[in-house]
Amino acid sequence: MLQNYFKVAYRHFWKHKVHLLINVLGLGIALASCVIAYLSWKFDHDFDHFHTRGEQIFRVVSIKKDNLQAFGVCPAPLAAAAKAEVSGVQDALILEFRNAVISNGKDTDRERISFTENAFFEWFDFPLLSGQIRLDDAATAVISEALAIKYFGTSDPVGQILTIYPDQPFQKQLLITGLLKDTPVNSSIQYELLTSVENMYNRDNAQVNLKDWTYLTDATFLMLKNPEDQERVSRYLEAYLPVQNQMHSDWQIEKFALQPLNTMAHHADDLRWNALGQSLPPSMVWGMTLMGILLLLTASLNFTNMSISLSGRRLKEIGVRKVIGGSRKQLIWQLLMEGLLISLIALGVGLLFTDWLLPRYNQMWTFVDLHLVFTQNLPLVAFLIAVLLTTTFIAAAYPAFYISGFNPTGIFRGKVKFAGANLFSKILLGAQVGISTIALVAGFAFTRNAEFQKNADIGFQREGIQAIRIPDEQTFRVMEANARQHPQVQAVAGVRFHIGDSAPRIEVKFKDKKQEVEFMPVGENYLEVMDIQLLSGRSFDYQLSTDFTESILINEKFADLYFQDGDPLGQQLTLFDTLRYNVVGVVKNFIQDNFHDPIRPLVLTLTKPDRFGYLVIKTQSADMLEVRDHLSVAWKKDFAQMPFEHYFQDDFLASSLKTNTNIQYIFSVFALIALLLSMTGLNSLVSLNLLKRLKEVTIRRILGARPSQIAYLLSAHFLIVAFIGLAVGGLIGLKLSEMLLNSIYQVHVGVTYFSLLVAGIVVVIVAFLTISRSIVQAITANPSDALNND
């Protein structure tokens, strides 16, 4: 029996191979999207799940008293105190990070150094590939494969020497004793070089004192004897609040909270001063899931429509099978098996497509590393089986259960006309057009946003601006002089935190109100070089020594939030509890970091070269590369022991733009596939309608019907349904695009009905082109042929 089913299915499919090919490809691509959505979800869900003792490990975070904001940092002595004194705590560990310069004597670059203890490797499952771990010896380090390749190429890194802080007086040579496997991308802890906590230095170039309650470590972990003690232990930690708050008066902590290692990455976005990684952006996980579901739905609905329309040509087979003894149950199974067969082929295509797509998808996002691995991956196999069965059911259930119920007498008498023009088919068509429109609207919304990101007035000059990170005043002076020597350089300036390099947030007191604002100390000429506009008051006067100590500029956002009722000019603000500044001017809002972050209240103070972190250079856009090369040569001549850290201004906005371009690309592909599928569906319905009504159409033509009337007769029902789908899909698309833009960008162009209009025009044009072939066929066919064939 099965053999017979497969034989019929194979020959039936071969007869309708074009239909089948489109459907298999559509379903395959949809299934590939679902697989990627699943892998993304699983990747996100499994963040930090690979540590065998993970359930016992908790990160301590500090909740600040004044704003109840959670911070990733924690007073340094807490770890040792908790380990020694708190019941339920089995062990404690600190982890610190520094972006510091390292050198192998030949290559020098800024890297992320992690400071911890030997116990780190007993807590976490980060495999050692070769050598040994001896972090109790402060003259050693272990490094990742990636760092080993960067500094030692293919030669064995174990036994080699790396110098940390070569640009500092306390530079230190470390013996590499071990090679570690690179961290998985879905690990909160990312390392390149790990060394002893004894090698940590603070801002004043002094060795860090871990008994100092005012020193905040980047991450403090506790290992609990029993994970259920989480609440109890966090209550016990309150005992350390008085000592901490007494010792650290400007860092008052309300309480300590414990975050389980297995879930902390999903809450990391709510943490400030978080040196560990965070899970995927939620919009990415649900966006992909939604896309996978919608695409699968479109492809399945198309499959259903195809099955229904082709079933019309199989009624005779159904009738015959019933007459000669086939039961309804057998027919249902036969049709479901055919559906399953197509779904299986589609799944194969989908998996091949996924395999091709995954490396490209991983390249699109730096924070994603997805792999299609079946061995020992029961959840993936279970997911694939579930998707396969669901697809089969959505796609084949309706034809199977409906058609198998037909009475053979009706079929043989020609009373059953089942050619895909029923209400269900129309609803399916409407749903498909709706889904295509959603994707199109979103695609156009992100296209508009890409244009906005490229061309919008972001409040400062971005063309022709480049910056070099500089460690101290002497470097600044030398490089400034070098820059000024180049004839194409129009202007230079210094700044502590350049636009794009997240400025710190500090507390500002205005009267009795405290507010957190971004803090940007700028040098002479910076506002002019960056073309930041003054809205009211005056800019800094570099001749006035008091401007360095008493004058402050605020941005529009600050003014709007706190000086709604009055003029901010002349008002006094207190910074760092004691420093008083007078507001002398208000500058126009500008994007401080990138489009992902909101425009925040900001204060700008005037600062001197000894506090500069960047040298900013302005040229014509065309001269940027030449100037960069000139500066690079100069840097290598004078500061060979330090990395040349250079940025074009657009680099800071590149990640926002890349995200946007990626989403735009994904939606465009999605829209293209969905549109192709829905138009295939529309074409099937109209051509089958023509087949069914050929005699009627012919008679109407003989009686004098105009081509437009024939076109209306054949397509009106479907076009009305398609327009309803277009309208509903368009509105959903607008809402969805707005939600997606909001979840990704704090600054974006927004959505307008323009996207809907463009999407509508595209759908209408494509729909008309799709049905035109059938219409032309109907109005040009020889009438006698049609009547003779009937």
Added chain:
Amino acid sequence: MIRIEKLKKVYRTEDVETTALNEVDITINQGEFVSIMGPSGCGKSTLLNILGLIDNPSGGAYHFLDHEVSKYSERQRSMLRKNNIGFIFQSFNLIDELTVFENVELPLIYTKVSSRDRKTRVEEVLERMNMMHRRNHFPQQLSGGQQQRVAVARAIVNNPKIILADEPTGNLDSANGNDVMKTLVHLNDEGATIIMVTHSQFCAEFGNRIIRMLDGQVVTENLLSKAARL
């Protein structure tokens, strides 16, 4: 073998009620070859469909092989049908996706005959129908007469107790039509009960009884002598 009493079939649409069969009484004995005649719309095909258990009557009684089947479910009818009845249609109704061999084999698959036995029996009937040389052809590669011979082969492959033929020669030229009728007579001579619906007086006379219908009722029944068929 077959006995129907006061059999009714009414088709209802929203506005119209059409009586296709109006209290028909017929008895058919084993080994008979009954031709049913009448103008279009007289109810003969409806009668044949009910006799063949592919349609249910609206009223009356239908005794098939001593079972009262008028209230049988589709499942029960299907069981009786596949074991006892062979069908021959005017438009052949062969499945286009299956070869000649596979079309003929299909009833045996539904009655769960083993693969080896199926092969033997299909080859036997194809040999008998002189269609063995076309066993791997698809229906669209055959002439009308050949297609109907395949349909006959399919109808008899299960050795049914009764063969129902609905205008079996309607789509054939006279030579092919004659061949099919001679085959049916031959099957009848071998013991098969045959009920045939036809418009053709010539074909009807191959049977041994002619039932004439008009407006859903039996109007006459004529017995034919054996000599008349030959």
